[in-house]
Amino acid sequence: MKGRGLFFYAGIYLLFLYAPIILLPIFAFNDSTIIAFPLSGFTTGWFAELATIDALHDAVRNSLFIAVLTAIFSTLLGLCAARAATRYRFPARGGLMTLIMTPLVLPEIIVAVSLLVVMVQLLDLRLSSWTVIAAHTLICTPFCIAILNSSFQNLDASLEEAAIDLGESRFSTFRLVTLPLVMPGIIAALLISFTISLDEFIIAFFLTGSEPTLPVYIWGLLRFPQRLPAVMALGTILVALSILLLIVAEYFRRRGVARAGKEDSGGFL
Amino acid sequence: MTDGARHPIVSLRDVEKFYGSYHALRGISMDIGEGEFFSLLGPSGCGKTTLLRTIAGFEEVSSGHVLLDGQNMDGVAPNRRPTNMVFQSYAIFPHLSVAENVGFGLRRSGLAGDEKARAVDEALAMVGLAGYGARSAQALSGGQRQRVALARALILKPRVLLLDEPLSALDKKMREQMQSELRRLQRHVGITFILVTHDQEEALIMSDRIAVMFEGEIAQLATPQELYRRPVSREVADFIGVMNFLPAEIRMGSGTAVEADIAGLGPAAIDSAQCPGALRPGRAEVGLRPETMTILPEGAPGEGHVAQGVVAEQSYYGDMTYYVVRLDGVDQTVTLSMKNRIGRAVLEPGMPARVSWDPRALLVFSG
Incomplete structure (x- = not known):
């Protein structure tokens, strides 16, 4: 049967997609320093070991700091751009939006190298968390624009006009009508950019100074085979957190669609 | 042609509107009387909605003047005009309850909470939605949304109520019912209603006077009977009735x-x-x-x-x-x-x- 063949294909596809990720928790709980089957026994020791590595804690703190600020900056920028693109007609609007969205498809290694050259050679900046934040904001903003664009497009322009007609100023209209209705989009944008920044490696690798982010730190750990199970444990935690964040983001996106009274036209999940 | 018996509440003086090279409104001049039920009737793209939005202040005139109650409205923002609007989509705030929607415009009125609540109840009762205040705006039917939009606009006691194709989204039965209700409501509150519609029957049924618009111009301004019996041109005669x-x-x-x-x-x-x-x-x-x-x-x-x-x-x-x-x-x-x-x-x-x-x-x- 034709249907069975397609099911088989879908099964293989999903296996390739998720088997490596499923291996993470399996080895994270495996009582052996060697990453190989057969499994030797159950332990939570690797998770306990994570708690003792100070350099890891610094990296986590660093990454969280960078991710939070990146999320805020890129969502703010995305908010302005999405609002302008959906509400106003201005010259070269299409071209400008294309240029702003381009970092979405630009190879990250190119972005990383060129930013390194600009920051170090031309601007003579010292590499720090702030240079990473700037670069992450650059790559996260297009995602935020894409999310917020759809929020603003789902928002009936006459809702804002109605508020103005009823006596509100442009600013209070934004606060009372626009903001509550696009809030789910804003939260989704914050979460997505936070997630992207948190596990971004290439740019962070080029632009961090003496304080590595978590992905850079993990990469560094790979040189020590005895640390490998701890990396697996760390990976397990990160996968769980990422899935949680995505679910929360999708929940807010759907609530936004429902709030605006529109048909759901599909989202990330 | 002016309705001499009434004090003009809306006066348009040589109103022109250009969108780039597109001439949307061509030298519109007319007076709309206080307490009048006035319709702007025409096929889509004739400029009737643009004219309504010009009166509301959402569109600026390219030249000419809009006067509301004798006051020149040049450069006056929509939130400072004595007009309120019922939008074609009704523009009910989906994140607010029915009562919050209706009371939205009272935020700046300085009324106390219980006075506001009473005004909202009165407005809801006026449109036949007494007791609906606590409902979510999303749970309403098309006809109910229409009524909420009306109550929300009328609660501010505007001098002029502007209605942009308010009945076009309703089914035939509901539309006919709302037509007579709107007429009754207008007589009750005595506010000038300006209705934009492409439905000639609707305009004839509801209006004191009708301005028929073609391509940005007023083709004829007359009472429904005059318009039907004495159309001034073949185009008007063809547009009104059979x-x-x-x-x-x-x-x-x-x-x-x-x-x-x-x-x-x-x-x-x-x-x-x-x-x-x-x-x-x-x-x-x-x-x-x-x-x-x-x-x-x-x-x-x-x-x-x-x-x-x-x-x-x-x-x-x-x-x-x-x-x-x-x-x-x-x-x-x-x-x-x-x-x-x-x-x-x-x-x-x-x-x-x-x-x-x-x-x-x-x-x-x-x-």
Whole structure:
């Protein structure tokens, strides 16, 4: 049967997609320093070991700091751009939006190298968390624009006009009508950019100074085979957190669609 | 044409609007009286919504002036104008309850909480939604949203209420009900209503006066009866109701006598009051409303003006039957309507029909 063949294909596809990720928790709980089957026994020791590595804690703190600020900056920028693109007609609007969205498809290694050259050679900046934040904001903003664009497009322009007609100023209209209705989009944008920044490696690798982010730190750990199970444990935690964040983001996106009274036209999940 | 009996609340003076090179409004000048139910009627793209938004302040005039209650509104923002609007989509705030929607405009009124609550209750009762305050705005039907939008606009007691195609999203029954309700509401509150619609029937039913707009210009401003009986041009006559147009030859007789020789109907004496323009001899078109013609029953004596034809189409409406009759001797049909009465047979296509018509009902449009 034709249907069975397609099911088989879908099964293989999903296996390739998720088997490596499923291996993470399996080895994270495996009582052996060697990453190989057969499994030797159950332990939570690797998770306990994570708690003792100070350099890891610094990296986590660093990454969280960078991710939070990146999320805020890129969502703010995305908010302005999405609002302008959906509400106003201005010259070269299409071209400008294309240029702003381009970092979405630009190879990250190119972005990383060129930013390194600009920051170090031309601007003579010292590499720090702030240079990473700037670069992450650059790559996260297009995602935020894409999310917020759809929020603003789902928002009936006459809702804002109605508020103005009823006596509100442009600013209070934004606060009372626009903001509550696009809030789910804003939260989704914050979460997505936070997630992207948190596990971004290439740019962070080029632009961090003496304080590595978590992905850079993990990469560094790979040189020590005895640390490998701890990396697996760390990976397990990160996968769980990422899935949680995505679910929360999708929940807010759907609530936004429902709030605006529109048909759901599909989202990330 | 000004409604002299009323104090003008909205005055438009040579209002022009350009979008780039597109001329959306062309020299609109008129007065709309206090307490009037006024309609802007026209096909889509005629500029009626643009004109409404110009009065509301959402569109700036390119030249000319909008005066509200004698005050020049140049550069006055929508939130500072004594107008409120009911939007085509109703624009009900989906994140607020019905009561919060209705009370939205009272935020800046300085009223105390319980006064606000009372005003909201009153406004809801006025539109027949008493007790709906706590509901979510999303749980409302189309007709209820419409009422919430009305209550939300009327609670601020505007001088002018602007309605942008407010009934177009409703089904036929609901629309007819809302038409009479809106009319009743308008008489009750005494506020000037300006309604934008493309539905000529709706405009006729509801309005004190109607401005018919074509391509950014006002083609005719008149009461519903004037508009229906005395359209000033062929375009207006064609847009309002059903009108049969037949080619005719106009002949001037001695003195004031004028005769029209109408294709398929024959000659008839007319007078100059039946022609909106100057009556000129030569080729013209005459217009006849369907209800001014009847099909004579078989064997009935044919007095006056009678034309012979064959029923080509028949549409049965219950209370009325519409017939398309092909007139003998010419390639010309007329549409006419007959009230269905007991004892009056409904004719079928192919049956012969003698059409009685009244020359006094003729309108002459010179080419």
